[in-house]
Structure formats: C-alpha cells, structure tokens
Amino acid sequence: MARARNIKPGFFENEVLAELGPFDRLLFMGLWTLADREGRLEDRPKRIRMKLFPGDDYDVERGLEALAGKGFISRYEVEGHAVVEVANFLKHQKPHGTEKDSTLPDANGFLTVNERGKGGCVTGKKRLVHVKDTPSTEENNVNPTLDNSSVTVDSPSDNALILRFTDSPNPEEEHPLPPQGGDDAASSPGKAQPKPERKPRAPTFDPVSACPDCVTPDVWAKWVQHRREIRKPLTPTSCSQQGEDLASHPRPDAVIELSIANGWQGLFPGKIGAPGNEVGRAPPGSTSAVLVVPTHTQEMYPDERI
Structure with missing residues (x-):
C-alpha cells in the first residue's frame, strides 16, 4: 500500500x-x-x-x-x-x-x-x-x-x-477542532453537541406606523418617503420627538409640507404660524429658494384697496 x-x-x-x-x-x-x-x-x-x-x-x-x-x-x-x-x-x-x-x-x-x-x-x-x-x-x-x-x-x-x-492538503482540515461546551463536552467527544440558539431578530421598524395623531396619515407617509429619498430615514426616536414638536402646533400638516417643499431634513414648527401668518424662511445655511408667501386679506389692510 x-x-x-x-x-x-x-x-x-x-x-x-x-x-x-x-x-x-x-x-x-x-x-x-x-x-x-x-x-x-x-x-x-x-x-x-x-x-x-x-x-x-x-x-x-x-x-x-x-x-x-x-x-x-x-x-x-x-x-x-x-x-x-x-x-x-x-x-x-x-x-x-x-x-x-x-x-x-x-x-x-x-x-x-x-x-x-x-x-x-x-x-x-x-x-x-x-x-x-x-x-x-x-x-x-x-x-x-x-x-x-x-x-x-x-x-x-x-x-x-x-x-x-x-x-x-489543508492541515486545519486533518484534525477536527475540540468540542465546545466545557468539561462535559470534552469528556464525551463522540456525543453530538447542541447548536447554539439564535437570538430572535428584532422586528423591522416602519416609520409610517408611527404617524402622530395630529398629522394626516397621507402627509406623514409623504414625509417618511421624503426622508428615505434624502437618505435620512426616520428612526423611532426621531418619530417620537417630531410627534411631540407637532402636537401643540395648530397646523402640523403645513409644517411637514413646508419641509418637504424646501427639501429640509427636519421640521420647523416656528416657520408656520396661525392661518394667514405663515413665514416661509429656510433655516440658516439652507440654499432652498422656496418661499411661502403670507395670504393677504382685506381685513389686514382696512384703509387700503387691494
């Protein structure tokens, strides 16, 4: 041989x-x-x-x-x-x-x-x-x-x-590694060792489902899509914080629409006031040219003809 x-x-x-x-x-x-x-x-x-x-x-x-x-x-x-x-x-x-x-x-x-x-x-x-x-x-x-x-x-x-x-030809394959699991496993090398249990994978977070109660679902869905497109997806923490910021605002949908229109990453409730008193300025450093012009009414100028 x-x-x-x-x-x-x-x-x-x-x-x-x-x-x-x-x-x-x-x-x-x-x-x-x-x-x-x-x-x-x-x-x-x-x-x-x-x-x-x-x-x-x-x-x-x-x-x-x-x-x-x-x-x-x-x-x-x-x-x-x-x-x-x-x-x-x-x-x-x-x-x-x-x-x-x-x-x-x-x-x-x-x-x-x-x-x-x-x-x-x-x-x-x-x-x-x-x-x-x-x-x-x-x-x-x-x-x-x-x-x-x-x-x-x-x-x-x-x-x-x-x-x-x-x-x-591979020396590492000629001799199997010793069994894992402590002294009990080493004392019975012929016994099959149980495979380690896999940790359950955490469920994937869906920011659409985290829509605040004060926001219209369609508007919130647009906001979620906007954040994905700018590669800044919403997280559970950001959704919770934005919900708190919009809860006390009279026009939360308008705040979101303004941010989408200007391509902003965040929400700025202070840029949208009560109806007829919106200010559409971009935050410092923004290059957006979109400006929301306040609505002019006769009541705002009682002594002038519009």
Missing part, C-alpha cells in the same frame, strides 16, 4: 543525487512511498515499475543499481527475502503511528516489532525478533480498523496513509 511521505528541500540540493538521471531521482522518491515503516520493500523491479512508472519506458532495474551504487539504497537477500532498504529512512521520515510493522527483515535477518498502545498506536518501545522465531505478523501488530479509514491517531506530525479519507 502506498503511503504519504515527506520530502525536504535538501533532496534537490544533494550533489551526489544530482549526478543521477531525472528518472532515477524520481524512482528514489517513489521508493519512499512504497517502503514500509522501516524503509524496506520487496526487491521486485517489475512490480515497482508497474506502481511507479506504468506509462513510461524506464528500466527500474538499472535505476535501482544506480541508486545502490551511490549509497542511497541497499539491496540484499536474507532468509529467502529479497529486500530493498532505503538508507537513513527513519532519519528523514516519520511514519504514521498506526502504520503496520515491517514484515521484511533487516540485513541480519531481524524484524522490528513495535510495542503498541490502545488503538494500535506505537508507544516508542520496540524489540528485534529474528525472522525465524516469529510469524510475519502478530495479532497486535496494527489496528485492524486502520484500512477502513478509522481515525485512531491525533498527531499532526505523523504521516497519513494516502488511502485514508481523512487526508487533506
């Missing part, structure tokens, strides 16, 4: 390796993915070619000889096993904690058997057993659910099997 392995920048800077051809260097990297946790694989050039170069006309046997000649791999036979061993494999690679023990012996015929804890994870303790004295695998050699994509190791530094569904 192919496995994910690490590659370091120094690989491309190795002057000895650079003396080999590009396919030989690619073969070297490919051997890492085929090797077991001890850096060993069966010395079967035809099988290696089918796994690494199925579409290329490349002589794997010659490439293995080239790598062995430079000291990057060793090839040996012991107790009926033909083995390729990558040099300094464990110096540059960190196999996954639940990866199977090697079933291939070293050059002296010894197998490395790792002590494993709960879930099949290696503990760091190991022993050497001669290949003649033990079966190729032991019952506790590997977690039996590993090949079924069971998550048994939570270590971001461990390499993961390529065939595991949990593999991801």
Whole structure:
C-alpha cells in the first residue's frame, strides 16, 4: 500500500543525487512511498515499475543499481527475502503511528516489532525478533480498523496513509477542532453537541406606523418617503420627538409640507404660524429658494384697496 511521505528541500540540493538521471531521482522518491515503516520493500523491479512508472519506458532495474551504487539504497537477500532498504529512512521520515510493522527483515535477518498502545498506536518501545522465531505478523501488530479509514491517531506530525479519507492538503482540515461546551463536552467527544440558539431578530421598524395623531396619515407617509429619498430615514426616536414638536402646533400638516417643499431634513414648527401668518424662511445655511408667501386679506389692510 502506498503511503504519504515527506520530502525536504535538501533532496534537490544533494550533489551526489544530482549526478543521477531525472528518472532515477524520481524512482528514489517513489521508493519512499512504497517502503514500509522501516524503509524496506520487496526487491521486485517489475512490480515497482508497474506502481511507479506504468506509462513510461524506464528500466527500474538499472535505476535501482544506480541508486545502490551511490549509497542511497541497499539491496540484499536474507532468509529467502529479497529486500530493498532505503538508507537513513527513519532519519528523514516519520511514519504514521498506526502504520503496520515491517514484515521484511533487516540485513541480519531481524524484524522490528513495535510495542503498541490502545488503538494500535506505537508507544516508542520496540524489540528485534529474528525472522525465524516469529510469524510475519502478530495479532497486535496494527489496528485492524486502520484500512477502513478509522481515525485512531491525533498527531499532526505523523504521516497519513494516502488511502485514508481523512487526508487533506489543508492541515486545519486533518484534525477536527475540540468540542465546545466545557468539561462535559470534552469528556464525551463522540456525543453530538447542541447548536447554539439564535437570538430572535428584532422586528423591522416602519416609520409610517408611527404617524402622530395630529398629522394626516397621507402627509406623514409623504414625509417618511421624503426622508428615505434624502437618505435620512426616520428612526423611532426621531418619530417620537417630531410627534411631540407637532402636537401643540395648530397646523402640523403645513409644517411637514413646508419641509418637504424646501427639501429640509427636519421640521420647523416656528416657520408656520396661525392661518394667514405663515413665514416661509429656510433655516440658516439652507440654499432652498422656496418661499411661502403670507395670504393677504382685506381685513389686514382696512384703509387700503387691494
């Protein structure tokens, strides 16, 4: 089974390796993915070619000889096993904690058997057993659910099997965040945690519904639309304040109509007096040219003819 392995920048800077051809260097990297946790694989050039170069006309046997000649791999036979061993494999690679023990012996015929804890994870303790004295695998050699994509190791530094569904190019996706909710949630990670309740959204304020009792609804609706058009929509506070300002005015509708006509943002009750005594001046700083002219009657000029 192919496995994910690490590659370091120094690989491309190795002057000895650079003396080999590009396919030989690619073969070297490919051997890492085929090797077991001890850096060993069966010395079967035809099988290696089918796994690494199925579409290329490349002589794997010659490439293995080239790598062995430079000291990057060793090839040996012991107790009926033909083995390729990558040099300094464990110096540059960190196999996954639940990866199977090697079933291939070293050059002296010894197998490395790792002590494993709960879930099949290696503990760091190991022993050497001669290949003649033990079966190729032991019952506790590997977690039996590993090949079924069971998550048994939570270590971001461990390499993961390529065939595991949990593999991801994004490190943040490889290991889920711890459960939220305090000690109770942490003590039962398998239990689904309830979703936080959403706060009910406050109802949208409709300024039309806040029409003061003293104002005609149609006039107030025009005022609301005017404030929207000048990008100054009415708020609950402004509606309440304007209602108080208009409550004691004899002509509240006229106050609003004057503000709309002049393009004002606010209401100015003082600009509209009793009937026949309106003053239509714009507030200081306004550029509006609209002026409300007072109504002239005969009673206002008893001694003159209009």
